[in-house]
Amino acid sequence: MLQKENILIVDDDINILELIQRNLQSLDYHTYKAVSVKEAVSILRDTEIDLLITDLKMPEVDGFQLIQFASEHYPNMPKLVVTGYPSVQDALSAIKSGAVDYLVKPFTKDELRQSVLKSLSTRTKKKPSEKAESKNYNEIIGESEAIKSVTQIIDRVKDNKATIFISGESGTGKELVARSIHYNGKFSREPFIAVNCGGIPENLLESELFGYVKGAFTGANDTREGFFQAANGGTIFLDEIGNAPLSVQSRLLRVLQEKEVMKVGERKAEKIDVRVIAATNSNLKEMIAKETFREDLYYRLTVVEIVVPPLRDRKGDIPLLADKFLFKYGNEYKDRYITIEPEAQALLKRYDWPGNIRELENVIQRAVIMCDRTIGVKDLPENLKYKIDFPEENLMSLKAMEKKYIEKVLAATHNNQSKAAEILNIDRKTLRGKIKGS
Ligand SMILES: Nc1ncnc2c1ncn2[C@@H]1O[C@H](COP(=O)(O)OP(=O)(O)OP(=O)(O)O)[C@@H](O)[C@H]1O
Ligand SMILES: [Mg+2]
Known part of the structure; x- marks a missing residue:
């Protein structure tokens, strides 16, 4: 006897949708239907789905993107593609994007049953030892040691509400790390709210973050919740935290210390349960020295630090x-x-x-x-x-500079010494001497 497993079917064609649903129901599966990717995503967010069955070609957002989304957020959920446009290219792309199997329309009930069974059998069984193993963060690509140390920290923090501080150069993936922490953790079904502290005018940031009460300032015609209240239960991601003015910093300190927020213009504090993840690519230590960033807040924010490598x-x-x-x-x-x-x-x-x-x-x-x-x-x-980049920030001796430059030219010529010697305008023997001597 089959267990009642939850299967989500996504197709813009209602007839197909209902056909698959009837077939699956007669096989004793529990089904959910969605006619668009948007609908599918909201069902995925609210329901524990065991298998996703999706069409590829759909208006607006297509099935490829749904599979990619699902692979990122629900890596253990198998995905089965059903399509009426069979082409090797589509099949390949679907499988590359994370689909497990592929079924071409029209299909018989038995073919559908076989594919569903096969897909469901690929689910990773939850072994008791699983918790100890490192989780696979599909969305964070990389096998280097540098990135592994990042995912190891994610493992340790994703299921608790400790405050996290992410630093790293621009474009290294700070926001991706923040999202991975939230969506792979225990609170993934709660809200994740990203706020770019540099993107909101200073005078508005405070009321946007913490909310305000009617009459708090000119234009405050009614009482409104802020991002913090909206993120309650989940995660708030404060990007470019270095841009938060001092007034916001002191309110933030209160949230972290007392676990409560106060709307602008309000005297009463409300309890709040939010994980704070802050990120920056500016140097907060320098800002502390210049007294533009509060040192006490810095220490509260950096309970767990993640440095995303360039x-x-x-x-x-x-x-x-x-x-x-x-x-x-x-x-x-x-x-x-x-x-x-x-x-x-x-x-x-x-x-x-x-x-x-x-x-x-x-x-x-x-x-x-x-x-x-x-x-x-x-x-x-x-x-x-x-372009050959040179580290301009480090002053160095001529000899060290020469060594660095020779290394760069060799790398640029894939270690071709004749070519390198030509570029350096020295003969090969001199070059070899310099390589040995250096
Ligand atoms: N390890 C990764 N694997 C795959 N994609 C990545 C990875 N890291 C970053 N990306 C992608 O690179 C882009 C930049 O990442 P992100 O926006 O997270 O960077 P950031 O550090 O927040 O940058 P900034 O400081 O400029 O805001 C995004 O499209 C993100 O999905
Ligand atoms: Mg960013």
């Missing part, structure tokens, strides 16, 4: 990340999987990526648009091809 410190992850974006933009712009030539791939790995993952994503997005089927060197921006 991409240049984990270049080994570049091919994996590039692959993710090739897939994403291949689907979006070309309806197919775009590949990349080895020479172009080598350039990606050589470059220092001052804009980090966001820059890599932009470069690949642009290259996918420019190329035919394969990204070549010609599709990459000029600064990637010729």
